[in-house]
Amino acid sequence: MDDKENVSLLSNVSSINVPANESATKEIAENAGEFGVKVEPTAKRKYYVVDKQTEAEERREAALNQMRYLLSLCDKYSELYKKTLSTENSKQLKHPKQINKFTHTLGKEDIEGIQSELKNKPKAQAGKDLDITEYLTYFQNGKLHPYQVEGVSWLYTLFMNGTNGILADEMGLGKTVQIIALICVLLERNVPGPFLIVAPLSTIPNWASEFKRFAPEVPVVVLYGKTESRQENMPKMFRKYIIGALHTYPVVITSYQVPVMESSKFLRMRWKYIIVDEGHRIKNHKSQLALKLREFKSENRIILTGTPLQNNMMELWALLNFLLPTFFNDMETFTELFLMEDIQNEGQLIKQEESNNLVSKIHKVLTPFMLRRLKKDVLIDMVPKKELLVYCPMSDLQLKLYQSVIDNNFAILTDKKEEEE
Structure with a gap:
């Protein structure tokens, strides 16, 4: 040495x-x-x-220098993805060093991996935008709202450009329906599965019923519940189905727990899409679910959430790591660059407004591949909600029980008051 x-x-x-x-x-x-x-x-x-x-001043200056450096990287990340999403064709990326100076953070293998993935994506139509409404043959028994058509088009654009994304529409705007429509478009465009949808246990019946309602021809396998039920349906996950002229693996709908318990089986598949419903569940990068999902082989990933992004840097990193593992693959380096330990434990070396600006820049990194709409913006013709309060009298039994509780409490209060006197 x-x-x-x-x-x-x-x-x-x-x-x-x-x-x-x-x-x-x-x-x-x-x-x-x-x-x-x-x-x-x-x-x-x-x-x-x-x-x-x-000395505090020297540490603060060093922290600010680190922060400015990474903020410049964030701008470059954002520029790269905006450039990628704005192109009409899924062209192979030039060597990133010719596009952005920040690419010294990427190794040769990373660059070649990005180029290979984009090269293997199906080509977008040249000279015109794709009208996804022409590819909704398998989407039946319903019609998409204009904003939902826009959402499906946005999701398909991400797919064509080899980019993952976050659909963050407000609750009630039909994120489930938009995902079903996206899968229908992909199948009609001869893009086979398998598609993995990981959702909260309480929403799985709704996912299954919505597929049955709007896409009855799309093969769906539901995996949750007791071990016997899962083992009975598990072989269906590896089976190919025929839809139209396409041979495809099915859509697999499962709970948060099953991929953890049955990870070895899920690892055998190369998923076309991994879709995480209520994606804030993977904001904890150390959770078993987040760890397992990152291990699964997938070409594309989508996060669904009705909750706006929070200002917690580690939660943002977990999302970035899930969506952009090529760029954000080392949490320790990410933490060091943002000097989070100093921010949290060393007396706020970076001013609060500067810290807020830093978080807003990270949100900016996510902006090119995040779509969020609110009801007040897209459902302007929706009838205002009316509330009608109906008071129901208690039954005889309810009244008797209620009165006994009141009498008992009154006796206790009376005894306590007498003791104090």
Whole structure:
């Protein structure tokens, strides 16, 4: 190990005493400035005392420099994805170094992986936008609202450009129906499954009934419940079905628990899509569900959520990691770049407004592949809600029970008052 390597080890210590008469130590001291380390000789014991620059102003300036650097990266990420989504054709990316300077963070294998994925995507129609309403043959017994057509078109654009996304429409705007319509479009465009939908246990019957209602020809396998039921339906997940002229694997609807318990079986599939309903459940990157879903092989990923993005940096990283694992694959590096430990534990070295600005920039990174609409914006013709309060009298039994509770409480209160007197 040479002297400069020795110095690099000092960057994580607050102080160290070394003999002053050793030539190697003197050379270390001379080079220490490169690592933000101060070196001061102590005359009495002939030792050098090496101290980190811990002054608040210096730490704050270093934190701000790190923050400015990563914010510039966020702008570059956003520019890259806006450029990708705006193109009419799914063209192969040029070498990212020709597009953005930030790509020194990407290795050669990462770049080749991105290029390969985009190259293998089906080509978009040249010279005109795709009208997805022409590809809804399998979507029956209903008609999409204009904003839902826009949502499905947006999701399909993400697919054509090899990009994952977040559909964050307000609750009640039909995220389930839009996903069903997207799958119908993909199947009609000869894009086979399998498609994995991971949803809360309470919503699985609704997912199944909505598929049966709007896409009765689409093969669906529901996996949840007791072990016997799951084992009975599990083989259906690996079976190919015929829809039109296409041979496809089915849509698999399952709960949060099943992919954890049956992970070995899910790992055998290469999923065309992994769709996570109520995606805030994977904001905890250490949860079993988040860990397992990141292990599964998938070409595309969609998060559904009716909850706006929060200002928690680690939750944002978990979403970025799930959607963009090529770029955001190291939480420790992400944390260090954002100096979150300093922000949380070192007395707010970065001002609150600067921290808020930083979070808003991360939201900006997500903007190109997040779609959120509100009812007040897209359902302007919806009749205002009316509330009618109907008071129901208690039955004889209810009245008797209610009165007994009142009498009992009154007796207790009376006894307590007498004791106090």
